[in-house]
Amino acid sequence: MSATAIRFDEVTLGYGRRPAVHHLDGEIAAGSLTAVVGPNGAGKSTLLKGIVGTLRPLEGRIRLIGSSNAPIAYLPQAADIDRSFPLSVYDLVAMGLWSRSGLLGGISRKDRTKIEEALAAVGLIGFERRPISTLSGGQMQRALFARLLLQDSSVILLDEPFTAIDARTTADLLDLVRRWHDESRTVVAVLHDLDMVRRVFPQALLIAREPVAWGVTHEVLSAENLLKARRMVEAHDPHAHECHRNAA
Numbered sequence: 057m058s059a060t061a062i063r064f065d066e067v068t069l070g071y072g073r074r075p076a077v078h079h080l081d082g083e084i085a086a087g088s089l090t091a092v093v094g095p096n097g098a099g100k101s102t103l104l105k106g107i108v109g110t111l112r113p114l115e116g117r118i119r120l121i122g123s124s125n126a127p128i129a130y131l132p133q134a135a136d137i138d139r140s141f142p143l144s145v146y147d148l149v150a151m152g153l154w155s156r157s158g159l160l161g162g163i164s165r166k167d168r169t170k171i172e173e174a175l176a177a178v179g180l181i182g183f184e185r186r187p188i189s190t191l192s193g194g195q196m197q198r199a200l201f202a203r204l205l206l207q208d209s210s211v212i213l214l215d216e217p218f219t220a221i222d223a224r225t226t227a228d229l230l231d232l233v234r235r236w237h238d239e240s241r242t243v244v245a246v247l248h249d250l251d252m253v254r255r256v257f258p259q260a261l262l263i264a265r266e267p268v269a270w271g272v273t274h275e276v277l278s279a280e281n282l283l284k285a286r287r288m289v290e291a292h293d294p295h296a297h298e299c300h301r302n303a304a
């Protein structure tokens with residue numbers, strides 16, 4: 057049996073008093089590669105925010121087990137990233153190191169080598185001085201993946217990392233996801249491309265404001281489960297403050 061990286065104990069996550077995800081009870085194994093899938097509004101991004109700690113559970117507990125080497129590496133949805141901030145590609149990528157060692161002390165020669173290696177790994181050599189505001193969507197995603205590489209975290213969360221990204225860039229960045237998996241890191245990615253999930257991600261969590269199915273991908277993504285998830289989200293009352301299961 058594999059060790060646990062993230063444990064959910066009857067977790068409810070939400071905004072104000074409104075639950076967005078509830079009845080989440082289970083675990084993500086250390087070193088696993090898990091896709092989180094579900095219709096729009098199912099609570100996928102909310103779940104990642106709960107794991108990373110920017111959203112505290114309304115109920116229950118999320119425990120990170122054994123991830124001692126560095127804080128969680130988290131890639132938010134592209135829409136949540138402010139690209140108008142006056143920052144060069146180099147500085148954006150270098151921030152991946154700061155999350156481990158802080159700003160104090162500056163960047164050492166060893167750090168510079170690591171930054172160059174990360175830029176090379178994502179194909180951004182020559183872009184170092186470019187302001188991030190001038191990058192295309194795919195180039196920006198490459199820079200953000202380089203930052204994740206430098207974070208060197210045992211847990212990596214990706215929120216829709218390939219949305220609006222072309223096939224070539226997606227293939228390059230998927231190689232990095234596979235590399236993290238080969239290095240036994242725990243990777244959790246929110247995805248909409250179910251073909252990609254079936255091809256690359258051995259584990260899947262299908263949610264529709266609560267887990268619908270969780271486990272081996274080809275079993276989770278059955279036509280029956282996908283239909284159930286869609287109906288559950290469609291039937292949801294967005295103004296509900298109560299959990300129907302608890303209220304019954």
Ligand SMILES: Nc1ncnc2c1ncn2[C@@H]1O[C@H](COP(=O)(O)OP(=O)(O)OP(=O)(O)O)[C@@H](O)[C@H]1O
Nearest residue numbers: 071072076094095096097098099100101102103294
């Ligand atoms: N900051 C917020 N304040 C209030 N409600 C929010 C907030 N963020 C998300 N929600 C609501 O929580 C629910 C789940 O949203 P979430 O973004 O987690 O869904 P999702 O599955 O990631 O959707 P999508 O596939 O569209 O990105 C939605 O009803 C959404 O409107």
